[in-house]
Amino acid sequence: MEKVKRENAKYVIDFAKEIIDRTGPRLPTSPEEKLGAEMIAAKMEEATGKPSVTETFICAPRASIAAIPILGLIGIISFGLYYISPIASLFATVCDFILAVIQVFTYSGKLDFLFKKGESRNVYNSVDPASGKTERTIVLAGHIDSSWNWNLSLTNPKTAIPKTVVGVVSILALLVMSVVAIAVGNISFMSIKDLATAESYGGMEIFRIVLYFLPLLCLPGCYWLSIYLTWDKKKAAPGAMDNLTGCGLAIALAKYYKENPDKAPENCRIVCMGFGSEEAGLKGASAFCEKHKNDGFFDDRTYVLNLDSFRDRDYFNVVNGDVWLGTTFDKDLTEVCYKVMDDMGLNPKVIKNPAGGCDSTPVMRIGVKTVTLNAQNPTTTDYYHTIKDTVENLDEDVLATSFELMVKTVDAIAEYDDKRNCK
Numbered sequence: 001m002e003k004v005k006r007e008n009a010k011y012v013i014d015f016a017k018e019i020i021d022r023t024g025p026r027l028p029t030s031p032e033e034k035l036g037a038e039m040i041a042a043k044m045e046e047a048t049g050k051p052s053v054t055e056t057f058i059c060a061p062r063a064s065i066a067a068i069p070i071l072g073l074i075g076i077i078s079f080g081l082y083y084i085s086p087i088a089s090l091f092a093t094v095c096d097f098i099l100a101v102i103q104v105f106t107y108s109g110k111l112d113f114l115f116k117k118g119e120s121r122n123v124y125n126s127v128d129p130a131s132g133k134t135e136r137t138i139v140l141a142g143h144i145d146s147s148w149n150w151n152l153s154l155t156n157p158k159t160a161i162p163k164t165v166v167g168v169v170s171i172l173a174l175l176v177m178s179v180v181a182i183a184v185g186n187i188s189f190m191s192i193k194d195l196a197t198a199e200s201y202g203g204m205e206i207f208r209i210v211l212y213f214l215p216l217l218c219l220p221g222c223y224w225l226s227i228y229l230t231w232d233k234k235k236a237a238p239g240a241m242d243n244l245t246g247c248g249l250a251i252a253l254a255k256y257y258k259e260n261p262d263k264a265p266e267n268c269r270i271v272c273m274g275f276g277s278e279e280a281g282l283k284g285a286s287a288f289c290e291k292h293k294n295d296g297f298f299d300d301r302t303y304v305l306n307l308d309s310f311r312d313r314d315y316f317n318v319v320n321g322d323v324w325l326g327t328t329f330d331k332d333l334t335e336v337c338y339k340v341m342d343d344m345g346l347n348p349k350v351i352k353n354p355a356g357g358c359d360s361t362p363v364m365r366i367g368v369k370t371v372t373l374n375a376q377n378p379t380t381t382d383y384y385h386t387i388k389d390t391v392e393n394l395d396e397d398v399l400a401t402s403f404e405l406m407v408k409t410v411d412a413i414a415e416y417d418d419k420r421n422c423k
Contacts, residue, residue, distance in 0.1 A: 001404060008256065009399035012248035015043060016240045017391045025236030026146045028061035028277035029118025032233070033145045037121045040144055040247055040274045044125035047255035047272070052125040057276070057287035060115035062231070064107050064281030065356060066148055067115075068164075071100050072225025075171045079222065082174065082215050086181035093175035100168070105324050107281040107357055120145075120276035122284045127257045127270045135267040136301040136417050138410055140253050141285075141359060142246025142308065143278030146239025148229040150385040157380040161355075163224040170221030177215055184208060229385075240391045241376070242384065245399065246307035247274050253406050263407070265414030275359050285359035293366040301421070303333060303413050304370035306360045309384075310402045311395060312377045316346040319372035322357040329360050330369040336416050337371055340408050346401070351378055373409070375402055 019026075019039055026033040041052035074096040081089040102108050123144070128134065152160035184207070230236075250272040257264040264270060275284035292298060308319075318337045321328040334350060341348035353372070363370040375398050376384070383389050 004256070005400035005404050006396070008252040008403040009396045011252050011255075012245060012399050012403075013391060013394055013396060015248040015251065016244035016394065019244055020238045020240060020391060025233055025238055026144060027148065027233050027236050028145045028280035028283070029059065029120045030233060033120060033276060036144050037123050037274065037276060040251070041123040041125075043251050044123065044254065044272055044274075047251050048125045048127050048258055050125065052123050054121050054123050055288065055291065056119055056121045057283070058117050059120055059277050059280055059283035059287070060109075060112040060117050061277060061280045063109065063112045063115040064103050065279065066229065066231065067099065067103050068228040069226050069231075071096055071104070071171065072167060072222050072228065074099075075167070075174065075218070075222030076226060078171070078174050078178075079215055079219055082178060082181065086178045090175065090178035090182065093171055093178060096171050097175060100171070103281075107325060109281060120280075120284060122274065122276050122288050124271055124273040125254065126272070127254050127264070129264065129267045129269060130261040131267055133267050134269045136265075136414065137269045137271060137299075137303070138265075138413055139271040139273055139302065139304040140250035140406065141273035141275060141304060141306050142248075142250050143243045143275045143284065143359060144247060145277055145279050146237045146389070147242065147279045147385040148231060149235045149237055149387050150229050151227050152224060153380050153384060154382050154386040154388070157382050160380045163221070164228065167221040167225035167228075170218035174215060174218050177211065181211060184211065235387060237385055237387060237389045238391070239389055240394055241311040241389050242309045243278070243307075245310040245394065245402070249307050249310065249399070249402055249406055250274075252403060253410070256407070265411060268414055270410070278359055282357050282359055282362055285362040289362045289366045298366065298368045301417055302368055303417070304360065304363045304368055305406075305409065305413075306358055306363070306370060306372040307374070307406070308358050308372050309374045309376040310398055311383075311393065312375055313395060313398045313401070314347070315377045316341050316348045316375045316405070317373070317378065318348060318350045319353050319358060319360070319374060320350055321352040322361050323352050323354050325357045325361050327357075327361045327364055329364050329371045332416065333369050333371040333413070336412050337373060337409055340405065340412050344401070344405060344408070346405070354378065373405070
């Protein structure tokens with residue numbers, strides 16, 4: 001197995017290098033993402049010996065996480081409006097808060113119509129069981145696109161999350177102060193000038209002076225949100241770890257089972273999947289699940305392993321949910337995957353994705369068993385969603401271990417499926 005592990009680890013690294021050398025960063029719906037999808041589909045065909053399936057869909061690439069700078073800009077505008085018309089400031093901050101909740105924190109997409117649309121694509125292929133009889137399906141999925149550069153994390157990972165939190169709190173504080181300003185009356189520059197020349201001050205006068213200067217505390221947070229990321233695709237993340245490692249491992253597994261049909265679980269179809277526009281609010285997985293939820297692709301014996309970022313040897317994780325999206329993935333699959341990692345001595349952790357979301361959420365929402373696996377430090381780093389996510393930073397040992405983990409996990413899921421179905 002050691003030789004096989006090493007060969008497949010090298011396959012994943014070479015795969016990532018070839019993609020990035022030709023595409024560079026692959027932002028959602030960009031021409032580079034399209035080229036990446038075409039190259040990945042071709043790699044799948046090489047691995048399985050049959051044509052890949054490509055499905056296109058339309059989405060708004062900047063309507064979720066990429067909208068965070070807009071939240072900051074609206075916050076800065078709200079600050080200016082506060083001194084002109086607190087009512088206008090209140091309206092702007094309420095709109096900002098609604099945009100944040102609907103588009104950024106829940107990925108609902110209800111306001112996607114406000115954003116420019118583009119075309120993205122999902123690609124997939126499969127290795128059918130040698131017996132010709134399919135009783136169960138294991139989907140190995142990664143996402144094709146890479147992310148915008150997270151400026152705050154690249155600059156200082158330790159302060160990126162606190163600055164983001166301060167930004168969100170600042171917008172809420174502006175909202176509250178706008179309400180208070182409306183209640184106490186005008187707090188314009190002229191009113192403060194009048195107060196400054198007053199002969200005496202009562203409690204209300206002092207309160208109005210404080211209320212005049214207090215919004216200044218909100219400016220840094222709004223500014224940090226406005227520079228949260230850059231939309232410049234030349235400065236975007238190459239996406240070697242996140243997530244060409246996931247796509248590469250999925251294809252490597254398909255290739256392994258095609259070349260070694262005796263190693264595959266009995267009567268098991270292996271699907272390798274590449275979802276598009278994951279960074280745009282899980283749009284590829286959502287589109288795929290919506291298209292196939294009732295056409296027989298998914299059934300009670302379908303299991304989806306979402307493979308999302310493999311780099312850090314000390315952080316093998318089973319991700320069993322997305323905090324922002326309020327989701328929890330399949331309990332049984334979580335236990336199966338954890339046991340495999342534990343038996344391998346990987347010191348695994350079961351964690352929830354603390355921010356954003358992953359492609360297991362749309363799968364879970366249509367009632368299919370799914371869980372996400374990764375080998376990634378869950379704290380903020382300067383190589384997650386930044387220009388430092390390069391092939392040079394990948395670890396061959398981690399990828400070799402990850403390949404072995406996937407083989408053992410597929411076997412464990414098949415064993416679990418047998419028990420579920422009394423075999």
